[in-house]
Amino acid sequence: MAIIKVVCGIIFKNDLVLICRRKPEKSLCGYWEFPGGKVEASESYEESLRRELIEELNLTVKIKRHFRNAIHHNEKNPIQLISLICTTEDAVVESTDHDLIEWVKVEELLNRKLAPADVSIAQQLLDEYRIPSDQTAPNKSRSLNWKYIVRHWSGILLLGSILFSQNTKFDLIGSLDSVQSIAWLILCLYFSAIYAVPTLLCYLSAFFILNKSTIQVKWIKLTLTSISIAGIALTASLTQGNGRLMPILCYSTAAIICGLFFRIKSS
Ligand SMILES: Nc1nc2c([nH]c(=O)n2[C@H]2C[C@H](O)[C@@H](COP(=O)(O)OP(=O)(O)OP(=O)(O)O)O2)c(=O)[nH]1
Incomplete structure:
Protein backbone atom coordinates (compact mmCIF):
# COMPACT_ATOMS: atom_id res chain seq x y z
CA MET A 1 0.00 0.00 0.00
CA ALA A 2 1.49 3.36 -1.06
CA ILE A 3 2.58 5.60 1.76
CA ILE A 4 1.19 9.15 1.59
CA LYS A 5 3.64 11.86 2.53
CA VAL A 6 2.23 14.78 4.49
CA VAL A 7 4.42 17.69 5.55
CA CYS A 8 3.60 19.94 8.48
CA GLY A 9 5.07 23.07 10.03
CA ILE A 10 5.84 23.41 13.72
CA ILE A 11 5.50 27.16 13.45
CA PHE A 12 6.85 29.29 16.28
CA LYS A 13 6.02 32.91 16.95
CA ASN A 14 7.94 33.98 20.04
CA ASP A 15 7.54 30.91 22.26
CA LEU A 16 4.14 29.83 20.98
CA VAL A 17 3.34 27.16 18.41
CA LEU A 18 0.53 27.31 15.86
CA ILE A 19 -2.05 24.52 15.86
CA CYS A 20 -5.24 24.31 13.83
CA ARG A 21 -8.45 22.29 14.23
CA ARG A 22 -9.64 20.39 11.16
CA LYS A 23 -13.04 21.51 9.83
CA PRO A 24 -16.14 19.28 10.28
CA GLU A 25 -16.30 18.36 6.58
CA LYS A 26 -12.70 17.09 6.46
CA SER A 27 -11.21 13.73 7.37
CA LEU A 28 -10.06 13.66 11.01
CA CYS A 29 -12.51 16.48 11.67
CA GLY A 30 -12.24 18.03 15.11
CA TYR A 31 -8.63 16.92 15.53
CA TRP A 32 -5.94 19.55 16.05
CA GLU A 33 -2.85 19.42 13.83
CA PHE A 34 0.30 21.27 12.89
CA PRO A 35 -0.73 22.92 9.61
CA GLY A 36 0.51 21.48 6.32
CA GLY A 37 -0.69 19.02 3.73
CA LYS A 38 0.09 16.32 1.22
CA VAL A 39 3.41 16.49 -0.62
CA GLU A 40 2.88 16.56 -4.37
CA ALA A 41 5.12 14.67 -6.82
CA SER A 42 8.30 16.58 -7.70
CA GLU A 43 7.95 18.92 -4.71
CA SER A 44 10.53 19.13 -1.94
CA TYR A 45 9.18 19.09 1.63
CA GLU A 46 10.02 22.78 1.98
CA GLU A 47 8.25 23.75 -1.26
CA SER A 48 5.25 21.69 -0.32
CA LEU A 49 4.98 23.23 3.16
CA ARG A 50 5.33 26.79 1.82
CA ARG A 51 2.60 26.13 -0.77
CA GLU A 52 0.20 24.54 1.72
CA LEU A 53 0.65 27.34 4.27
CA ILE A 54 -0.02 30.03 1.67
CA GLU A 55 -3.05 28.13 0.32
CA GLU A 56 -4.60 27.34 3.70
CA LEU A 57 -3.53 30.20 5.96
CA ASN A 58 -1.96 32.84 3.71
CA LEU A 59 1.08 32.47 5.97
CA THR A 60 4.73 32.99 5.08
CA VAL A 61 7.33 31.19 7.21
CA LYS A 62 11.07 30.84 7.58
CA ILE A 63 11.94 27.13 7.61
CA LYS A 64 14.65 26.46 10.18
CA ARG A 65 15.22 22.71 10.12
CA HIS A 66 13.76 19.27 9.76
CA PHE A 67 12.37 17.90 13.02
CA ARG A 68 10.94 14.35 13.15
CA ASN A 69 8.80 12.05 11.01
CA ALA A 70 5.88 10.01 12.28
CA ILE A 71 3.81 7.26 10.68
CA HIS A 72 0.06 6.82 11.08
CA HIS A 73 -1.84 3.86 9.63
CA ASN A 74 -5.36 5.07 8.88
CA GLU A 75 -8.02 2.80 7.39
CA LYS A 76 -7.02 3.65 3.77
CA ASN A 77 -3.30 4.35 3.46
CA PRO A 78 -0.42 4.74 5.85
CA ILE A 79 0.68 8.37 6.08
CA GLN A 80 4.14 9.64 6.87
CA LEU A 81 4.05 13.01 8.62
CA ILE A 82 7.24 15.02 8.08
CA SER A 83 7.64 17.97 10.43
CA LEU A 84 9.72 21.09 9.79
CA ILE A 85 10.44 23.71 12.43
CA CYS A 86 9.60 27.24 11.24
CA THR A 87 9.18 30.76 12.49
CA THR A 88 6.87 33.49 11.28
CA GLU A 89 6.23 37.16 11.80
CA ASP A 90 2.81 37.03 10.14
CA ALA A 91 -0.52 37.10 11.90
CA VAL A 92 -2.86 34.24 11.05
CA VAL A 93 -6.40 35.39 10.46
CA GLU A 94 -8.31 32.40 9.08
CA SER A 95 -7.88 29.03 7.42
CA THR A 96 -9.60 27.39 4.50
CA ASP A 97 -9.24 23.93 6.11
CA HIS A 98 -9.70 24.66 9.81
CA ASP A 99 -12.43 26.08 12.02
CA LEU A 100 -10.14 27.10 14.90
CA ILE A 101 -6.59 28.42 15.05
CA GLU A 102 -4.55 28.83 18.23
CA TRP A 103 -1.07 29.73 19.39
CA VAL A 104 -0.15 27.52 22.34
CA LYS A 105 2.85 26.76 24.52
CA VAL A 106 4.74 23.56 23.69
CA GLU A 107 3.75 22.16 27.12
CA GLU A 108 0.07 22.61 26.26
CA LEU A 109 0.16 20.68 22.99
CA LEU A 110 -0.65 17.28 24.49
CA ASN A 111 -3.72 18.70 26.27
CA ARG A 112 -5.39 19.07 22.86
CA LYS A 113 -7.02 16.30 20.84
CA LEU A 114 -4.21 16.10 18.30
CA ALA A 115 -4.34 13.92 15.15
CA PRO A 116 -2.48 10.62 15.81
CA ALA A 117 0.75 11.33 13.93
CA ASP A 118 0.82 14.87 15.34
CA VAL A 119 0.69 13.42 18.87
CA SER A 120 3.95 11.59 18.28
CA ILE A 121 5.59 14.73 16.88
CA ALA A 122 4.27 16.83 19.80
CA GLN A 123 5.63 14.32 22.34
CA GLN A 124 9.10 14.48 20.79
CA LEU A 125 8.90 18.26 20.62
CA LEU A 126 8.04 18.40 24.29
CA ASP A 127 10.97 16.12 25.13
CA GLU A 128 13.38 18.29 23.18
CA TYR A 129 12.15 21.69 24.35
CA ARG A 130 11.34 20.97 27.98
CA ILE A 131 14.84 21.55 29.34
CA PRO A 132 16.44 24.74 28.01
CA SER A 133 14.85 27.92 29.30
CA ASP A 134 17.27 30.46 27.91
CA GLN A 135 17.03 29.37 24.27
CA THR A 136 14.17 30.29 22.02
CA ALA A 137 12.89 27.06 20.57
CA PRO A 138 13.26 27.49 16.80
CA ASN A 139 16.78 28.84 17.08
CA LYS A 140 17.95 25.89 19.12
CA SER A 141 20.67 24.46 16.94
CA ARG A 142 20.32 20.99 15.44
CA SER A 143 21.85 18.59 17.91
CA LEU A 144 24.62 17.46 15.57
CA ASN A 145 27.68 16.64 17.54
CA TRP A 146 30.81 18.39 16.28
N1 LIG B 1 -1.77 15.85 9.95
C1 LIG B 1 -2.22 14.58 9.96
N2 LIG B 1 -2.86 14.09 8.87
C2 LIG B 1 -3.28 12.82 8.92
C3 LIG B 1 -3.04 11.99 10.05
N3 LIG B 1 -3.58 10.76 9.80
C4 LIG B 1 -4.11 10.81 8.56
O1 LIG B 1 -4.67 9.90 7.98
N4 LIG B 1 -3.95 12.06 8.01
C5 LIG B 1 -4.40 12.45 6.69
C6 LIG B 1 -5.58 13.39 6.68
C7 LIG B 1 -5.44 14.06 5.34
O2 LIG B 1 -6.01 13.24 4.33
C8 LIG B 1 -3.93 14.12 5.14
C9 LIG B 1 -3.40 15.48 5.52
O3 LIG B 1 -3.22 16.29 4.41
P1 LIG B 1 -4.26 17.45 4.00
O4 LIG B 1 -4.80 18.08 5.22
O5 LIG B 1 -3.63 18.30 2.95
O6 LIG B 1 -5.32 16.60 3.31
P2 LIG B 1 -6.49 17.11 2.43
O7 LIG B 1 -6.58 18.61 2.48
O8 LIG B 1 -6.34 16.48 1.10
O9 LIG B 1 -7.68 16.54 3.29
P3 LIG B 1 -8.68 15.39 3.01
O10 LIG B 1 -9.43 15.85 1.84
O11 LIG B 1 -7.91 14.12 2.81
O12 LIG B 1 -9.47 15.40 4.28
O13 LIG B 1 -3.38 13.13 5.98
C10 LIG B 1 -2.38 12.52 11.18
O14 LIG B 1 -2.18 11.83 12.18
N5 LIG B 1 -1.99 13.83 11.09
Whole structure:
Protein backbone atom coordinates (compact mmCIF):
# COMPACT_ATOMS: atom_id res chain seq x y z
CA MET A 1 0.00 0.00 0.00
CA ALA A 2 1.49 3.36 -1.06
CA ILE A 3 2.58 5.60 1.76
CA ILE A 4 1.19 9.15 1.59
CA LYS A 5 3.64 11.86 2.53
CA VAL A 6 2.23 14.78 4.49
CA VAL A 7 4.42 17.69 5.55
CA CYS A 8 3.60 19.94 8.48
CA GLY A 9 5.07 23.07 10.03
CA ILE A 10 5.84 23.41 13.72
CA ILE A 11 5.50 27.16 13.45
CA PHE A 12 6.85 29.29 16.28
CA LYS A 13 6.02 32.91 16.95
CA ASN A 14 7.94 33.98 20.04
CA ASP A 15 7.54 30.91 22.26
CA LEU A 16 4.14 29.83 20.98
CA VAL A 17 3.34 27.16 18.41
CA LEU A 18 0.53 27.31 15.86
CA ILE A 19 -2.05 24.52 15.86
CA CYS A 20 -5.24 24.31 13.83
CA ARG A 21 -8.45 22.29 14.23
CA ARG A 22 -9.64 20.39 11.16
CA LYS A 23 -13.04 21.51 9.83
CA PRO A 24 -16.14 19.28 10.28
CA GLU A 25 -16.30 18.36 6.58
CA LYS A 26 -12.70 17.09 6.46
CA SER A 27 -11.21 13.73 7.37
CA LEU A 28 -10.06 13.66 11.01
CA CYS A 29 -12.51 16.48 11.67
CA GLY A 30 -12.24 18.03 15.11
CA TYR A 31 -8.63 16.92 15.53
CA TRP A 32 -5.94 19.55 16.05
CA GLU A 33 -2.85 19.42 13.83
CA PHE A 34 0.30 21.27 12.89
CA PRO A 35 -0.73 22.92 9.61
CA GLY A 36 0.51 21.48 6.32
CA GLY A 37 -0.69 19.02 3.73
CA LYS A 38 0.09 16.32 1.22
CA VAL A 39 3.41 16.49 -0.62
CA GLU A 40 2.88 16.56 -4.37
CA ALA A 41 5.12 14.67 -6.82
CA SER A 42 8.30 16.58 -7.70
CA GLU A 43 7.95 18.92 -4.71
CA SER A 44 10.53 19.13 -1.94
CA TYR A 45 9.18 19.09 1.63
CA GLU A 46 10.02 22.78 1.98
CA GLU A 47 8.25 23.75 -1.26
CA SER A 48 5.25 21.69 -0.32
CA LEU A 49 4.98 23.23 3.16
CA ARG A 50 5.33 26.79 1.82
CA ARG A 51 2.60 26.13 -0.77
CA GLU A 52 0.20 24.54 1.72
CA LEU A 53 0.65 27.34 4.27
CA ILE A 54 -0.02 30.03 1.67
CA GLU A 55 -3.05 28.13 0.32
CA GLU A 56 -4.60 27.34 3.70
CA LEU A 57 -3.53 30.20 5.96
CA ASN A 58 -1.96 32.84 3.71
CA LEU A 59 1.08 32.47 5.97
CA THR A 60 4.73 32.99 5.08
CA VAL A 61 7.33 31.19 7.21
CA LYS A 62 11.07 30.84 7.58
CA ILE A 63 11.94 27.13 7.61
CA LYS A 64 14.65 26.46 10.18
CA ARG A 65 15.22 22.71 10.12
CA HIS A 66 13.76 19.27 9.76
CA PHE A 67 12.37 17.90 13.02
CA ARG A 68 10.94 14.35 13.15
CA ASN A 69 8.80 12.05 11.01
CA ALA A 70 5.88 10.01 12.28
CA ILE A 71 3.81 7.26 10.68
CA HIS A 72 0.06 6.82 11.08
CA HIS A 73 -1.84 3.86 9.63
CA ASN A 74 -5.36 5.07 8.88
CA GLU A 75 -8.02 2.80 7.39
CA LYS A 76 -7.02 3.65 3.77
CA ASN A 77 -3.30 4.35 3.46
CA PRO A 78 -0.42 4.74 5.85
CA ILE A 79 0.68 8.37 6.08
CA GLN A 80 4.14 9.64 6.87
CA LEU A 81 4.05 13.01 8.62
CA ILE A 82 7.24 15.02 8.08
CA SER A 83 7.64 17.97 10.43
CA LEU A 84 9.72 21.09 9.79
CA ILE A 85 10.44 23.71 12.43
CA CYS A 86 9.60 27.24 11.24
CA THR A 87 9.18 30.76 12.49
CA THR A 88 6.87 33.49 11.28
CA GLU A 89 6.23 37.16 11.80
CA ASP A 90 2.81 37.03 10.14
CA ALA A 91 -0.52 37.10 11.90
CA VAL A 92 -2.86 34.24 11.05
CA VAL A 93 -6.40 35.39 10.46
CA GLU A 94 -8.31 32.40 9.08
CA SER A 95 -7.88 29.03 7.42
CA THR A 96 -9.60 27.39 4.50
CA ASP A 97 -9.24 23.93 6.11
CA HIS A 98 -9.70 24.66 9.81
CA ASP A 99 -12.43 26.08 12.02
CA LEU A 100 -10.14 27.10 14.90
CA ILE A 101 -6.59 28.42 15.05
CA GLU A 102 -4.55 28.83 18.23
CA TRP A 103 -1.07 29.73 19.39
CA VAL A 104 -0.15 27.52 22.34
CA LYS A 105 2.85 26.76 24.52
CA VAL A 106 4.74 23.56 23.69
CA GLU A 107 3.75 22.16 27.12
CA GLU A 108 0.07 22.61 26.26
CA LEU A 109 0.16 20.68 22.99
CA LEU A 110 -0.65 17.28 24.49
CA ASN A 111 -3.72 18.70 26.27
CA ARG A 112 -5.39 19.07 22.86
CA LYS A 113 -7.02 16.30 20.84
CA LEU A 114 -4.21 16.10 18.30
CA ALA A 115 -4.34 13.92 15.15
CA PRO A 116 -2.48 10.62 15.81
CA ALA A 117 0.75 11.33 13.93
CA ASP A 118 0.82 14.87 15.34
CA VAL A 119 0.69 13.42 18.87
CA SER A 120 3.95 11.59 18.28
CA ILE A 121 5.59 14.73 16.88
CA ALA A 122 4.27 16.83 19.80
CA GLN A 123 5.63 14.32 22.34
CA GLN A 124 9.10 14.48 20.79
CA LEU A 125 8.90 18.26 20.62
CA LEU A 126 8.04 18.40 24.29
CA ASP A 127 10.97 16.12 25.13
CA GLU A 128 13.38 18.29 23.18
CA TYR A 129 12.15 21.69 24.35
CA ARG A 130 11.34 20.97 27.98
CA ILE A 131 14.84 21.55 29.34
CA PRO A 132 16.44 24.74 28.01
CA SER A 133 14.85 27.92 29.30
CA ASP A 134 17.27 30.46 27.91
CA GLN A 135 17.03 29.37 24.27
CA THR A 136 14.17 30.29 22.02
CA ALA A 137 12.89 27.06 20.57
CA PRO A 138 13.26 27.49 16.80
CA ASN A 139 16.78 28.84 17.08
CA LYS A 140 17.95 25.89 19.12
CA SER A 141 20.67 24.46 16.94
CA ARG A 142 20.32 20.99 15.44
CA SER A 143 21.85 18.59 17.91
CA LEU A 144 24.62 17.46 15.57
CA ASN A 145 27.68 16.64 17.54
CA TRP A 146 30.81 18.39 16.28
CA LYS A 147 32.87 15.91 18.30
CA TYR A 148 31.70 13.37 15.72
CA ILE A 149 34.11 14.99 13.26
CA VAL A 150 37.05 14.57 15.62
CA ARG A 151 36.13 10.98 16.46
CA HIS A 152 35.34 9.97 12.90
CA TRP A 153 38.58 11.43 11.53
CA SER A 154 40.83 10.18 14.33
CA GLY A 155 39.20 6.79 13.86
CA ILE A 156 39.76 6.75 10.10
CA LEU A 157 43.40 7.78 10.45
CA LEU A 158 44.22 5.41 13.31
CA LEU A 159 42.22 2.35 12.26
CA GLY A 160 43.06 2.91 8.58
CA SER A 161 46.78 3.20 9.38
CA ILE A 162 46.68 0.05 11.54
CA LEU A 163 44.99 -1.92 8.76
CA PHE A 164 47.30 -0.50 6.11
CA SER A 165 50.54 -1.01 8.06
CA GLN A 166 49.53 -4.59 8.94
CA ASN A 167 48.68 -5.39 5.33
CA THR A 168 51.77 -3.87 3.78
CA LYS A 169 54.61 -4.56 6.18
CA PHE A 170 55.41 -7.95 4.69
CA ASP A 171 55.06 -6.82 1.08
CA LEU A 172 57.15 -3.70 1.40
CA ILE A 173 59.93 -4.31 3.84
CA GLY A 174 59.80 -7.99 4.65
CA SER A 175 59.08 -9.28 8.12
CA LEU A 176 59.36 -6.53 10.75
CA ASP A 177 60.05 -6.88 14.44
CA SER A 178 57.68 -5.14 16.87
CA VAL A 179 59.69 -1.90 17.14
CA GLN A 180 59.93 -1.64 13.35
CA SER A 181 56.20 -2.41 13.09
CA ILE A 182 55.35 0.45 15.43
CA ALA A 183 57.70 2.79 13.53
CA TRP A 184 56.01 1.75 10.26
CA LEU A 185 52.56 2.37 11.81
CA ILE A 186 53.63 5.87 12.96
CA LEU A 187 54.96 6.59 9.47
CA CYS A 188 51.64 5.50 7.92
CA LEU A 189 49.75 7.63 10.43
CA TYR A 190 51.93 10.64 9.71
CA PHE A 191 51.57 10.45 5.93
CA SER A 192 47.86 9.62 6.04
CA ALA A 193 47.26 12.69 8.25
CA ILE A 194 49.07 14.89 5.73
CA TYR A 195 47.36 13.37 2.69
CA ALA A 196 43.97 13.64 4.42
CA VAL A 197 44.04 17.46 4.69
CA PRO A 198 42.23 18.27 1.37
CA THR A 199 39.55 15.64 2.04
CA LEU A 200 39.14 16.92 5.59
CA LEU A 201 38.53 20.46 4.29
CA CYS A 202 35.78 19.19 1.95
CA TYR A 203 34.33 17.13 4.81
CA LEU A 204 34.29 20.12 7.20
CA SER A 205 32.61 22.37 4.61
CA ALA A 206 29.96 19.70 3.99
CA PHE A 207 29.40 19.24 7.75
CA PHE A 208 28.72 22.93 8.33
CA ILE A 209 26.43 23.24 5.28
CA LEU A 210 24.49 20.07 6.15
CA ASN A 211 24.17 21.13 9.79
CA LYS A 212 22.11 24.13 8.69
CA SER A 213 19.99 22.07 6.31
CA THR A 214 16.75 20.20 6.93
CA ILE A 215 18.22 16.88 5.76
CA GLN A 216 17.78 13.90 8.06
CA VAL A 217 20.71 12.98 10.28
CA LYS A 218 21.20 9.49 8.77
CA TRP A 219 21.65 11.04 5.30
CA ILE A 220 24.16 13.55 6.71
CA LYS A 221 26.17 10.66 8.14
CA LEU A 222 26.00 8.80 4.84
CA THR A 223 27.08 11.91 2.90
CA LEU A 224 30.05 12.57 5.21
CA THR A 225 31.21 8.95 5.01
CA SER A 226 30.85 9.02 1.22
CA ILE A 227 32.92 12.23 1.03
CA SER A 228 35.62 10.54 3.14
CA ILE A 229 35.70 7.48 0.88
CA ALA A 230 35.72 9.57 -2.32
CA GLY A 231 38.58 11.68 -0.89
CA ILE A 232 40.51 8.56 0.18
CA ALA A 233 40.13 7.01 -3.30
CA LEU A 234 41.15 10.21 -5.07
CA THR A 235 44.14 10.88 -2.79
CA ALA A 236 45.34 7.28 -3.04
CA SER A 237 45.03 7.33 -6.83
CA LEU A 238 47.08 10.52 -7.04
CA THR A 239 49.77 9.46 -4.58
CA GLN A 240 50.11 5.69 -4.67
CA GLY A 241 50.40 4.78 -8.34
CA ASN A 242 49.90 1.03 -8.84
CA GLY A 243 49.66 0.20 -5.16
CA ARG A 244 46.54 2.30 -4.63
CA LEU A 245 43.98 -0.44 -3.95
CA MET A 246 45.28 -1.39 -0.50
CA PRO A 247 45.13 2.12 1.05
CA ILE A 248 41.70 2.70 -0.48
CA LEU A 249 40.41 -0.55 1.03
CA CYS A 250 41.99 0.00 4.45
CA TYR A 251 41.04 3.65 4.96
CA SER A 252 37.57 3.24 3.40
CA THR A 253 36.84 0.28 5.69
CA ALA A 254 37.93 2.45 8.62
CA ALA A 255 35.66 5.31 7.40
CA ILE A 256 32.64 2.99 7.24
CA ILE A 257 33.30 1.30 10.59
CA CYS A 258 33.86 4.62 12.39
CA GLY A 259 30.90 6.20 10.57
CA LEU A 260 28.62 3.42 11.84
CA PHE A 261 30.13 3.32 15.32
CA PHE A 262 30.12 6.99 16.37
CA ARG A 263 26.91 8.90 17.04
CA ILE A 264 26.41 12.19 15.24
CA LYS A 265 23.50 13.32 17.42
CA SER A 266 24.43 14.64 20.82
CA SER A 267 20.99 14.38 22.42
N1 LIG B 1 -1.77 15.85 9.95
C1 LIG B 1 -2.22 14.58 9.96
N2 LIG B 1 -2.86 14.09 8.87
C2 LIG B 1 -3.28 12.82 8.92
C3 LIG B 1 -3.04 11.99 10.05
N3 LIG B 1 -3.58 10.76 9.80
C4 LIG B 1 -4.11 10.81 8.56
O1 LIG B 1 -4.67 9.90 7.98
N4 LIG B 1 -3.95 12.06 8.01
C5 LIG B 1 -4.40 12.45 6.69
C6 LIG B 1 -5.58 13.39 6.68
C7 LIG B 1 -5.44 14.06 5.34
O2 LIG B 1 -6.01 13.24 4.33
C8 LIG B 1 -3.93 14.12 5.14
C9 LIG B 1 -3.40 15.48 5.52
O3 LIG B 1 -3.22 16.29 4.41
P1 LIG B 1 -4.26 17.45 4.00
O4 LIG B 1 -4.80 18.08 5.22
O5 LIG B 1 -3.63 18.30 2.95
O6 LIG B 1 -5.32 16.60 3.31
P2 LIG B 1 -6.49 17.11 2.43
O7 LIG B 1 -6.58 18.61 2.48
O8 LIG B 1 -6.34 16.48 1.10
O9 LIG B 1 -7.68 16.54 3.29
P3 LIG B 1 -8.68 15.39 3.01
O10 LIG B 1 -9.43 15.85 1.84
O11 LIG B 1 -7.91 14.12 2.81
O12 LIG B 1 -9.47 15.40 4.28
O13 LIG B 1 -3.38 13.13 5.98
C10 LIG B 1 -2.38 12.52 11.18
O14 LIG B 1 -2.18 11.83 12.18
N5 LIG B 1 -1.99 13.83 11.09
